Amino acid sequence: MLDREREFEKFRIAIESVCHLQPGAWDDLSELLTLKQYKKNDYLSREGEMAYNAVFLLDGIVRVFYRNKDGAEYNKTFFVPGMFPTPLTALLSGAPNLINFQALTDCDTVELNFAEFKKLFKKYPSLDSFMRIVLEIEWIKKERHDIRMVTNSAAENYEIFLEEHPGLEQQIPQYHIASYLGITPIQLSRIRSSKQ
Amino acid sequence: MLDREREFEKFRIAIESVCHLQPGAWDDLSELLTLKQYKKNDYLSREGEMAYNAVFLLDGIVRVFYRNKDGAEYNKTFFVPGMFPTPLTALLSGAPNLINFQALTDCDTVELNFAEFKKLFKKYPSLDSFMRIVLEIEWIKKERHDIRMVTNSAAENYEIFLEEHPGLEQQIPQYHIASYLGITPIQLSRIRSSKQ
DNA sequence: TCCATTTATTAACATATGTTAATGCCCCTC
């Protein structure tokens, strides 16, 4: 069983590493938190549905993927503990989710009610800056990632994946990695076998 | 010859359409503006160089592209008048640019000194919110765009390009569009000819 | 107006990647 206070503390540390909070802000903020658990293959957040919470991953692995009109899936990102598998676009736009967040293993999360969180911006202006900084950081990360995915071959991106996600390839099926690389599992298998 | 005041006014209107400015904010902000002109093929902003200005495009067409280690170019976005061909990541991170902004025609711009702009955040807190909202809007746009590019075929994305950029295909070489679509000019030519 | 350059098209060919299918492995459960 998870200890609320101890798990919330991990979330607080992750937030403070981005931007120091004003006194009192954490106390108000922690009122908006809940612990959640997901079984393998559950959806944290689903295409077509509204989103309400920012999500901090305590334990497990989550993938984000798109689906095209034929139902084919395209993995976009993998999340491991300490990351934020949060449907940011849906939260910001108030529109239904366009992408899916799915647990690839059993998962534990801390979740933050985003609408209530935004109301705190008035009381704690630094939370507005905090949100801006999060968006800046995510924007920079996304641009670096996009450049790499576009300018490299699938084989090069596979190598980078292995470096950036040590151990992850043991924990998830290869076809998820292939989808992330934009190739078929067969092609990934060829790349792997041609490595020696 | 361009009339400074009239051109700056276009910039103000574009900003106000995002978020209403506090009284006085525009007066201080307009002190930080300059008019610039670029010749066809000039770079507004270049890989490896630092970035200093946010850019508003008055006239002309700009492309953003990445280069891989072999020098091959990959177009990412086209900008037309009223848009902001701004090296956001370089401005936010303070690190050298990873991507290139190039004029595809002669261009006129209004440019805003970003470091000085950020200093105004203290005097006008709403500019901090403004920046957050810009990032939110850009994030949402980018996600929609990415989903489409990944889940559609090149032929479908070509159709979408034509709808979203009416008239643009008459103004720029097809090989730039091909690069944007992630295919060769030859392949784009085949797609075009197979349309009837 | 003419010439040179750039760009688009087309064809023939090469190649990488997808498709289908068969095989075998691994792991899980009973």
Add this chain to the structure above:
DNA sequence: GAGGGGCATTAACATATGTTAATAAATGGA
């Protein structure tokens, strides 16, 4: 320990796309 499901690998084949090259068309400068 046996059976079954999920997954990775491999092979044979199909196909889409890239490559090279030749030609034609459009563009821009002198």
